[in-house]
Every structure is written in structure tokens, then in C-alpha cells.
Amino acid sequence: MKILVPVKRVIDYNVKVRVKKDETDVELDNVKMSMNPFDEIAVEEALRSKEKGVASEIIAVSIGLPEVQETIRNALAMGADSGIFVNCTSKLEPLSVAKILTSICNKIKPDLVIMGKQAIDDDMNATGQMLSAMLSWGQATFASKLEIQDKKIKVGREIDGGIENIEVNLPAIVTTDLRLNEPRYASLPNIMKAKRKPIDEIKVEDLNIDIEPRLEILKVEEPKSREAGIMVKSVDEMIEKLKNEAKVI
Amino acid sequence: MKTLVVVDHNNNKLEKSTLNTIKAAIKLENVDLLVLSDSCKDICNELIHIKSINNIFINENVAFKNQLAEDSANFIAKNFKDYTNILFSNTSNGKNVAPRLAGLLDTMIIPDVIEIVDKQTFKRPIYAGNAIATCKSKNKINIITIRSTAFEEAETSDDNVIEIKEIGSLTTNNLTKYLNSELTKSERPELTSADIVVSGGRGLGSAENFQILEKLADKLGAAMGASRAAVDAGYVPNDWQVGQTGKIVAPNLYIAVGISGAIQHLAGMKDSKVIIGINKDEEAPIFSISDYGLAEDLFKAVPEMESKLN
Numbered sequence: 001m002k003i004l005v006p007v008k009r010v011i012d013y014n015v016k017v018r019v020k021k022d023e024t025d026v027e028l029d030n031v032k033m034s035m036n037p038f039d040e041i042a043v044e045e046a047l048r049s050k051e052k053g054v055a056s057e058i059i060a061v062s063i064g065l066p067e068v069q070e071t072i073r074n075a076l077a078m079g080a081d082s083g084i085f086v087n088c089t090s091k092l093e094p095l096s097v098a099k100i101l102t103s104i105c106n107k108i109k110p111d112l113v114i115m116g117k118q119a120i121d122d123d124m125n126a127t128g129q130m131l132s133a134m135l136s137w138g139q140a141t142f143a144s145k146l147e148i149q150d151k152k153i154k155v156g157r158e159i160d161g162g163i164e165n166i167e168v169n170l171p172a173i174v175t176t177d178l179r180l181n182e183p184r185y186a187s188l189p190n191i192m193k194a195k196r197k198p199i200d201e202i203k204v205e206d207l208n209i210d211i212e213p214r215l216e217i218l219k220v221e222e223p224k225s226r227e228a229g230i231m232v233k234s235v236d237e238m239i240e241k242l243k244n245e246a247k248v249i
Numbered sequence: 250m251k252t253l254v255v256v257d258h259n260n261n262k263l264e265k266s267t268l269n270t271i272k273a274a275i276k277l278e279n280v281d282l283l284v285l286s287d288s289c290k291d292i293c294n295e296l297i298h299i300k301s302i303n304n305i306f307i308n309e310n311v312a313f314k315n316q317l318a319e320d321s322a323n324f325i326a327k328n329f330k331d332y333t334n335i336l337f338s339n340t341s342n343g344k345n346v347a348p349r350l351a352g353l354l355d356t357m358i359i360p361d362v363i364e365i366v367d368k369q370t371f372k373r374p375i376y377a378g379n380a381i382a383t384c385k386s387k388n389k390i391n392i393i394t395i396r397s398t399a400f401e402e403a404e405t406s407d408d409n410v411i412e413i414k415e416i417g418s419l420t421t422n423n424l425t426k427y428l429n430s431e432l433t434k435s436e437r438p439e440l441t442s443a444d445i446v447v448s449g450g451r452g453l454g455s456a457e458n459f460q461i462l463e464k465l466a467d468k469l470g471a472a473m474g475a476s477r478a479a480v481d482a483g484y485v486p487n488d489w490q491v492g493q494t495g496k497i498v499a500p501n502l503y504i505a506v507g508i509s510g511a512i513q514h515l516a517g518m519k520d521s522k523v524i525i526g527i528n529k530d531e532e533a534p535i536f537s538i539s540d541y542g543l544a545e546d547l548f549k550a551v552p553e554m555e556s557k558l559n
């Protein structure tokens with residue numbers, strides 16, 4: 001079984017994100033970048049299924065500027081077998097990413113795609129669902145449990161009311177939620193080994209896909225900030241404030 | 250220009266955030282509603298008095314009982330592709346179906362909208378709410394999910410009864426099968442629409458200790474929430490998680506207990522009207538967004554607060 005794992009390079013989740021002065025974007029210069037945490041969970045899940053003998057090959061794919069190859073290397077260092085780098089200098093949004101991934105899936109024919117439910121930069125939560133629609137595959141979003149069987153998967157999904165269990169025929173798309181697993185760190189020997197693993201480069205132009213963005217970003221601004229509050233000294237004072245000042249209880 | 254709101258529900262009851270989504274839709278134009286369920290009647294009874302709605306379309310089919318994205322998205326794509334806007338609530342259902350529909354219709358989804366600037370321009374939070382992006386859409390069809398806390402509820406009236414029309418037919422998918430669900434049962438108000446939310450974090454230390462918070466919540470008639478750390482540790486169920494990747498809440502009062510205040514948590518609650526933080530670490534970031542902070546051991550403060558409220 002072949003598993004494809006798309007990985008995205010994003011601002012590290014520990015970084016305090018700042019809006020640029022000209023309000024065109026957030027500050028990206030000299031900011032620590034990492035693999036999207038949900039994608040790490042996706043890579044980990046693929047690795048675990050290989051270790052169980054269910055999957056035989058894991059391919060990590062990333063789309064963007066040459067820097068995204070670092071993210072592919074991270075996936076290779078965690079244990080993925082090979083990478084695909086789609087060289088693309090234009091701005092991307094989930095619709096175009098899903099189209100590019102569709103084209104890659106048609107080429108390499110994975111049995112399963114495991115990907116993050118959302119990227120922590122644009123918080124779209126969309127690419128997996130769009131990709132499943134384009135491929136006419138089944139989707140299992142927000143997975144917190146995955147069991148791969150012969151020609152199908154059983155997935156526990158985190159939904160608003162609790163957990164929902166579904167069964168999806170392969171090939172399928174799974175999008176990962178936080179509680180699916182805890183991703184491993186790459187060991188030093190594996191980081192060294194990853195340097196020799198192959199990364200295939202594809203130029204996005206060669207795929208002949210319309211990737212013109214449909215959403216134009218007019219402005220990126222700071223959210224409204226809250227007025228500073230106060231510290232109270234006791235529970236009595238807290239209750240007094242809530243009753244008489246804030247009037248919420 | 251026609252706008253469709255896909256109604257979110259659990260087959261018996263309307264999901265309350267639908268009312269906020271309808272309110273947002275009314276800012277667009279010509280609003281119709283769509284109910285897909287195995288039993289539409291009770292849900293429709295809640296909808297027929299909403300003001301400024303043209304039609305309620307329904308399709309009653311056992312297959313819709315399980316609300317699989319494959320079925321709903323196919324059905325909507327087939328029957329509503331002449332609409333200009335299709336809106337969903339940004340619930341787990343909406344997030345599951347809307348992007349799939351967008352993929353079918355070759356349109357870029359506009360998720361988690363907090364403001365409709367004009368008919369093609371929308372604001373949405375990015376980077377866990379640390380920035381707000383204004384997006385201008387070049388889509389022919391806008392598929393939008395609405396953050397319910399950013400919009401009021403649609404108004405109802407007694408005299409304005411909307412007609413209900415059957416529409417379309419479903420060819421069920423053979424890709425995905427529903428097995429079962431494990432739903433959290435609770436007598437408390439629903440987390441995303443509650444007036445007061447009492448939320449606990451890793452500081453609680455165990456599932457048993459959460460009972461002291463639950464007592465406080467019950468005294469206040471509040472819903473319970475939690476941080477990711479508390480959910481990951483197994484103290485409480487996953488559907489209590491508030492934050493960037495959990496639920497978004499904006500109650501009148503949010504009580505954060507033993508929660509440090511990581512940005513991913515703040516993303517889910519910082520639009521609450523009044524926030525109080527209880528944390529023994531006076532440097533905890535939760536205090537930077539609290540209206541009232543109390544730097545004290547929660548095992549002392551929470552029972553004291555509970556006993557002094559009446």
C-alpha cells in the first residue's frame with residue numbers, strides 16, 4: 001500500500017505572529033518556519049502503518065518555493081521514503097493545492113492520502129475535502145483514530161457532539177485531528193539518512209492547471225484588542241465585580 | 250442573485266448556529282433554506298417563522314440521517330448550482346461538507362467568515378485569530394462557512410409562515426458508510442451558545458478534579474469547556490475543547506481555570522464579553538486578556554467561589 005502525505009511549511013506554532021505595517025500580510029522575514037503540526041501527525045500516522053506492515057511506501061509532497069524542500073526533508077527524516085517537490089512561485093490557496101494534488105494522485109496512484117485537517121497559517125480546513133471531491137474518493141475528516149483494513153479504513157472522527165465512526169473504501173482521504181497520535185522527533189542518524197533519500201521535482205507549469213487565486217487578499221489587519229483588565233485580590237472581590245461592575249452573574 | 254443556507258441539525262433539532270448563519274445570509278440576497286434529513290418536520294417547525302426567508306427546500310431521505318459529506322455535497326451540487334452564495338455554519342458538519350461541495354463546483358471556499366463587507370468581500374481570521382484577512386472573491390459561486398459568534402441570530406415573527414417545498418432526489422454514495430457515534434451526553438447548555446462557560450485546563454490535574462469545576466458550572470447554569478491539554482490528558486471529552494482547532498465560543502462570561510492562555514486557546518474564546526482567569530501563576534498569559542484575574546490556587550478559589558454564589 002502506498003500512502004501520500006502532503007506537508008506544508010508554515011510559521012512555527014510557538015511564534016507570536018505579527019501583522020506587517022503596510023497591512024499586506026503577516027511578517028515572514030526572520031521568522032521560524034516548521035512543518036504544519038497537523039501534517040506531522042499525518043506523517044506519523046503513515047509511518048505507524050508502515051511499521052505495522054500495512055503500508056509499504058510513504059511519499060511526502062510539498063508545493064511552493066524551493067524552501068519547502070526543507071519540510072519534505074523533515075518528513076523524510078521522520079521516516080518517509082521519498083519526496084515530491086512541486087516548484088511553484090505563485091500564491092496558493094486550497095483550491096489550487098487540491099488541483100495540483102489531484103494531478104499527482106492521478107500520476108502516482110496512492111491507496112491513501114493522509115493530510116492535516118487544517119494549516120495553522122490560513123486556518124482553512126479545506127484542502128482534504130476538496131481533493132476528495134476532485135478525485136471522487138471518500139473522505140474521513142478530523143480523524144482521531146485510524147484503522148487500515150484490506151480495502152477500506154475505519155475512522156473515528158472528532159465531531160461537535162463527540163466521536164463518529166465511519167468506514168471508507170480505499171482509495172480515500174484522511175484528515176488528521178490532534179489526538180490521532182503524538183509525532184516522533186527525527187533522530188540524528190535518520191536526519192543524515194534523509195539527505196540521501198530522493199526528492200522528485202515537478203514544475204507546476206508542466207501540470208497545466210489553472211492555479212489563479214480566486215480570493216484576492218485586500219488587507220491583513222490586527223484583530224481588535226481587548227481593553228486591559230485588572231487583578232482582584234480575593235474571591236469576594238471577584239464576585240463583587242462580576243455582579244456589580246460587569247453585571248454578568 | 251440567490252443565497253442558500255444549508256441548515257445544520259441533528260435530525261431532531263435545529264443546530265442553533267444556523268440562526269446566525271441565516272442572519273449573515275440576509276446580508277446577501279434572496280435567502281432560501283435547505284434541510285436534508287431523515288425527518289425534516291421538527292426542524293422545519295423551528296424555521297417557518299424566521300423573517301426574510303423565501304423558501305424552505307427539503308429532501309427527506311434515510312440516507313441523510315448520517316449526514317455523510319459525500320451525499321450532502323453531491324445533492325447540493327446537483328440541485329443548487331445556479332445559486333450565487335451557499336452558506337453553512339462553521340460546525341463540524343459545515344466544515345466537512347462545504348469544502349467538498351466547493352471542490353465539486355470548482356470554487357474556492359471562504360471559511361469561517363466573521364464579517365460580510367459587501368457581496369463579494371469577506372473578513373476571516375487567520376493565524377489563530379492573530380490577524381484578520383479581508384478577501385475579495387472572484388468565485389462565480391461563493392461557498393461560505395459562518396462563524397456563529399460573529400453574527401446575531403435571525404429574527405422570527407408569528408405571521409410570516411414560509412412554504413416548504415420538496416426538492417431533488419438523492420443517489421447515495423458507495424464510498425463511505427456510517428457505523429456509529431459516541432456522543433457526549435450532558436444536561437448543561439450547549440458550549441457554543443451558552444451564556445456562561447466554565448473552562449478547565451491542565452491545572453485541574455485529573456478527571457475527578459474537574460468535578461469541582463462542574464459544581465461551579467452547575468451553580469451558574471454554565472456550559473463546560475476545556476483546553477487541549479485537559480482533553481489530551483483524558484480528563485474530559487474532546488468536544489469540550491475550546492480553541493483554534495476546537496470550538497469557538499463568545500459567551501457573556503468565560504471563566505478560565507488552570508489554563509495558561511496559549512494563543513491556540515485564546516483563539517477560541519477571546520471574543521467573550523467578560524473573561525476571568527484563575528491561575529496560581531501570576532505571570533500566566535491568560536491574565537493579559539482577562540477582565541478580572543485572580544492569582545490563586547484553583548483548589549481553594551473555585552470551591553470558595555462556588556459556595557459564595559447563590
Ligand SMILES: Cc1cc2nc3c(=O)[nH]c(=O)nc-3n(C[C@H](O)[C@H](O)[C@H](O)COP(=O)(O)OP(=O)(O)OC[C@H]3O[C@@H](n4cnc5c(N)ncnc54)[C@H](O)[C@@H]3O)c2cc1C
Pocket residue numbers: 013037038120449450451452453475476477478479490491492493494495496506507508509510511512513514517527528529530533545546547548
Ligand atoms: C496545532 C495546535 C493546535 C492547538 N489547538 C488548541 C486548541 O484548540 N485549544 C487549546 O486549548 N489548545 C490548543 N493547542 C495547545 C496549546 O498550545 C496549549 O498547549 C494548551 O492550550 C495548554 O493547555 P493548558 O493551558 O490547560 O495547559 P498548561 O499550559 O500546562 O497550563 C496549565 C496552567 O495551570 C496553572 N495551574 C496549575 N496548577 C494550578 C492550581 N493548582 N491552581 C491554579 N492554577 C494552576 C498553571 O500555572 C498553568 O498556567 C494547540 C496546539 C497546537 C500545536
